[in-house]
Amino acid sequence: MKNCLMILFVAILGSVNISNAQTSDSLTIRKIYDMSLLNGKSYAWLDHLSNEIGGRLSGSYNAQRAVEYTKAQLEELGLDKVWLQPVMVPKWTRGEREFAYVQTGPGETRNVNITALGGSIATPDGGTKAEVIEVQGLEQLKEYGKENIKGKIVFFNRPMRADHISTFDAYGGCVDQRYSGAEEAAKYGAAGVIVRSLNLRLDDLPHTGSMSYVDTPADKRIPAAAISTNDAEYLSGMLKIKKDLKLYFKLNCEVFPDVKSYNVIGEITGSENPDKIMVIGGHLDSWDLGDGSHDDGAGVVQSMEVLRLFKEIGYKPKNTLRVVLFMNEENGLRGGNKYAEVARTKGENHFFALESDAGGFTPRGFGITATNAQFDKILSWKPLFEPYLIHYFKRGGGGADISPLKDGNIVLAGLIPDSQRYFDHHHAANDTFDAVNKRELELGAATMASLVYLVDKYGLDNINKGKKQLKD
Structure with missing residues (x-):
């Protein structure tokens, strides 16, 4: 009986100590x-x-x-x-503000909002202008092959998935386009890369971020920029109507x-x-x-x-x-x-x-x-x-x-x-x-x-x- 009472006493004392500790922590x-x-x-x-x-x-x-x-x-x-x-x-450094437009015909242009991706090289002095090929991710480059990509601007347009409750999961699902897009597109002879901004809403603000050329030789590197989500929607829509439209963009970045x-x-x-x-x-x-x-x-x-x-x-x-x-x-x-x-x-x-x-x-x-x-x-x-x-x-x-x-x-x-x-x-x-x-x-x-x-x-x-x- 004494042993049972002692066990009960120890249990009660332990419970009191835990309660006191919780109270002290709560107050702190x-x-x-x-x-x-x-x-x-x-x-x-x-x-x-x-x-x-x-x-x-x-x-x-x-x-x-x-x-x-x-x-x-x-x-x-x-x-x-x-x-x-x-x-x-x-x-x-980014240099002077970037500039870009979509040309759908002679004298028919519309300016679009872009920003250089961090680490990108500059475009040539006169800018880069070429036809555009739209893809939904890095893996789709293989489907088109070098014969369809060489000399064109690759437009990565896979959006962040809105059905992810965690927006970081949505971000993780398409950030590879931004980081590795230029490296991979250069292997197919692309003239440049435009990446849909990693943003769940539609607006006119292009979002920058880091990119990497990894081991791409300096003379094979191509310029890379992000395009606002509104303008990504516009460009994608126009490409369905006019596949031979051209995009011009000018970047003024410099690496020191x-x-x-x-x-x-x-x-x-x-x-x-x-x-x-x-x-x-x-x-x-x-x-x-x-x-x-x-x-x-x-x-x-x-x-x-x-x-x-x-x-x-x-x-x-x-x-x-x-x-x-x-x-x-x-x-x-x-x-x-x-x-x-x-x-x-x-x-x-x-x-x-x-x-x-x-x-x-x-x-x-x-x-x-x-x-x-x-x-x-x-x-x-x-x-x-x-x-x-x-x-x-x-x-x-x-x-x-x-x-x-x-x-x-x-x-x-x-x-x-x-x-x-x-x-x-x-x-x-x-x-x-x-x-x-x-x-x-x-x-x-x-x-x-x-x-x-x-x-x-x-x-x-x-x-x-x-x-x-x-x-x-």
């Missing part, structure tokens, strides 16, 4: 959200980054200004350490030798485990058409805000918290690769990394790459997030810049905001500060900080250690 998370929403800095930081500095293409003057600004802001927070990590990055830039890094040293590192980050560079507010100014300022929030509420992390503002995610991933390379060289122990690179929209949850046990532990914290309408925890996730850290043990996580409007702005001229909602941005920062707090307090690295991690 409430403080985090209150501080972000009532006294946040993320929106003001983004205002300066977007409106005072602007687009931050790797290797540009604005990218360097962004490095200097964010370093200064991190220093003002009173972190234990702030430094710049050198990294060589590509330098590509690599230049030195920097990752911006700041940290709070762990009070108990200074050698165990948690990374929170976003990428500082952006494309040049807008000011990069959603991609990825939002992620940058949210990551900075995580460390500021902990300072403000007086939370002293057990582990070292490191904010990393990566350079050159958009057209090279040099910053992410350099950070991981230095970490490996130094033998640093990273056990958790969180990235925000999906826009500053309303946060919904997290994508997490971890073992089953680690994921289940994170999932057990879900009730703490539900008051803030954070409910979506899925296996698989992280981000491009933290992906080079993946080693089979580190847990990678990515903030998942509502994605339905993201590709309206992604890589386009309307990726601007006015498209970011202050409250949504601040909710995202608080959500990130809350997960970091729980991982720091309870840990993850000792669960099923050594077991194979789930793949993305």
Whole structure:
């Protein structure tokens, strides 16, 4: 009987301890959200980054200004350490504004909206003018063959699928046209490439993005541009009526030798485990058409805000918290690769990394790459997030810049905001500060900080250690 009473007492005591811990965590998370929403800095930081500095293409003057600004802001927070990590990055410039028109007959032309893809070569001085062949993807090039493609402009017109609830799945279904279109079309003797903008809505804004020639010889490379979705619809429709129409386009891009830039890094040293590192980050560079507010100014300022929030509420992390503002995610991933390379060289122990690179929209949850046990532990914290309408925890996730850290043990996580409007702005001229909602941005920062707090307090690295991690 005594043994039964003792077991019951221990069970009750354990239940009380769990309840107390949950109450304590709930109160801390409430403080985090209150501080972000009532006294946040993320929106003001983004205002300066977007409106005072602007687009931050790797290797540009604005990218360097962004490095200097964010370093200064991190220093003002009173972190234990702030430094710049050198990294060589590509330098590509757009040059004068692009121009294009469709010619359906002698003297019959209509201007269309295009933008050079990042990394493209320029057209000849007089531009490129040729007949157009429309395809729905890379695989269709084989169907037409060199005899039908040589000397023509290949028009890749596979749209993002609207039936994907996750717009990132829709994006992933056709981004190969943009990235590899010029490389593949050049093999068939094409004169150039035009790619339908990766955008779910119909508008007049062409969306840029990275492309690659891979090993294509310099003298075989062809110019590549994106065309707005409205004009892609027009061009496709006209080709059904007049197959011999011609497209003219002029690009003024230029590629320069690599230049030195920097990752911006700041940290709070762990009070108990200074050698165990948690990374929170976003990428500082952006494309040049807008000011990069959603991609990825939002992620940058949210990551900075995580460390500021902990300072403000007086939370002293057990582990070292490191904010990393990566350079050159958009057209090279040099910053992410350099950070991981230095970490490996130094033998640093990273056990958790969180990235925000999906826009500053309303946060919904997290994508997490971890073992089953680690994921289940994170999932057990879900009730703490539900008051803030954070409910979506899925296996698989992280981000491009933290992906080079993946080693089979580190847990990678990515903030998942509502994605339905993201590709309206992604890589386009309307990726601007006015498209970011202050409250949504601040909710995202608080959500990130809350997960970091729980991982720091309870840990993850000792669960099923050594077991194979789930793949993305």
